[in-house]
Amino acid sequence: MIRWEAHACLPLHPDASFEPIRQYRELGVSYVSINIGMDMNPLDQILRTIAGFRATIAAAPQEFRLVERAADIERCAAEGVLAVGFDLEGAVPLLEQPEMVEVFRQLGVRQMHLAYNRNNSVAGGCHDEPQGLTPLGHRVVEAINRAGVLMDCSHTGRRCSLDVMAASSAPVIFSHANPLALVEHGRNITDEQIRACAATGGVVCLSGVSKFLGHPAPGAEQVARHARYVADLVGVGHVGIGLDISFREPHLQDDPPPPYDPTYWWPRSAGYDRTSQPSTYTPMQTWLELPPALGAVGMSDADIAQVLGGNMMRVARQVWG
Ligand SMILES: [Zn+2]
Numbered sequence: 001m002i003r004w005e006a007h008a009c010l011p012l013h014p015d016a017s018f019e020p021i022r023q024y025r026e027l028g029v030s031y032v033s034i035n036i037g038m039d040m041n042p043l044d045q046i047l048r049t050i051a052g053f054r055a056t057i058a059a060a061p062q063e064f065r066l067v068e069r070a071a072d073i074e075r076c077a078a079e080g081v082l083a084v085g086f087d088l089e090g091a092v093p094l095l096e097q098p099e100m101v102e103v104f105r106q107l108g109v110r111q112m113h114l115a116y117n118r119n120n121s122v123a124g125g126c127h128d129e130p131q132g133l134t135p136l137g138h139r140v141v142e143a144i145n146r147a148g149v150l151m152d153c154s155h156t157g158r159r160c161s162l163d164v165m166a167a168s169s170a171p172v173i174f175s176h177a178n179p180l181a182l183v184e185h186g187r188n189i190t191d192e193q194i195r196a197c198a199a200t201g202g203v204v205c206l207s208g209v210s211k212f213l214g215h216p217a218p219g220a221e222q223v224a225r226h227a228r229y230v231a232d233l234v235g236v237g238h239v240g241i242g243l244d245i246s247f248r249e250p251h252l253q254d255d256p257p258p259p260y261d262p263t264y265w266w267p268r269s270a271g272y273d274r275t276s277q278p279s280t281y282t283p284m285q286t287w288l289e290l291p292p293a294l295g296a297v298g299m300s301d302a303d304i305a306q307v308l309g310g311n312m313m314r315v316a317r318q319v320w321g
Helices: 019-026 043-058 070-079 100-107 135-147 158-167 191-199 220-234 286-296 301-320
Strands: 004-009 031-038 064-066 082-089 109-113 150-152 204-206 239-241
Touching: 004 019, 004 239, 004 301, 019 031, 019 082, 031 043, 031 109, 043 064, 043 082, 070 082, 070 301, 082 100, 082 150, 100 109, 100 135, 135 150, 135 158, 150 301, 158 191, 191 204, 191 220, 204 220, 220 239, 220 286, 220 301, 239 301, 286 301
Parallel strands: 004 031, 031 082, 064 082, 082 109, 109 150, 204 239
Antiparallel strands: none
16 A cells, blocks of 8 residues: 655754654555755755755665655665655746746755745735735746646635636645634635635645644644545545645754844734744654555445555556556
């Protein structure tokens, strides 16, 4: 069975430890998408992070492999190697040049957002004024389709995500998002967005973030409840897992340089407060607890295999080839 973690965050620093990624391998996860930057990170930070992560992966070929195709993940699983790919959260690092999508693909980026919480020249963010996909944004969607990169609408504004899903010629995913019907939060997605995602053949991967799951110390039970909701709405073939666990290393300085303002990217008005209400995440062991938790909400073994990775493998075969 392939187990697919659609989003994980290490410090955006070339020296970030891969110990958490090693633990994913020990937990039996087959593929992890590792974040290498967001809209607020300057391109030099993103490139240094990619270079550092690529070197760490290359130095441990028995443990990790940067993959290109869905079939590579099956090969890795057979060899006991954890397959990894990178994801970019936002189109600002493309420098308004759609051809940059292919450059990032060559560097290992397999999944891409168009906006991170705030509007940019390409797309609208989920914590900003409503803005659709811009003319440049349409060219970026075409470039992502052409490059064979997974299009990701988490963090995108509601209206814009519907534009992206209508424009894309390939399945579109939400790599880490939760249903708004269960928890009222600007980052969570409407039934209309979930239906539109399923209509592209895509997958909604449930996050393990406390605010979005509506629980101060969430675990597999909360993730399973959200998975059940999406499965009931659009079918179990459109449900995945993207716990979005953020692994911090306080000694590594990975904040963007001044004038970086975290309250711009995570507005207090949207319910973020790093000091009084910091986000917590489901523990990594959630990966071991998910099969029984999904069983407890009525999923069969075949359903569980789809949710834990089968559905994302189907999309990867279509998008990555
Ligand atoms: Zn994110």
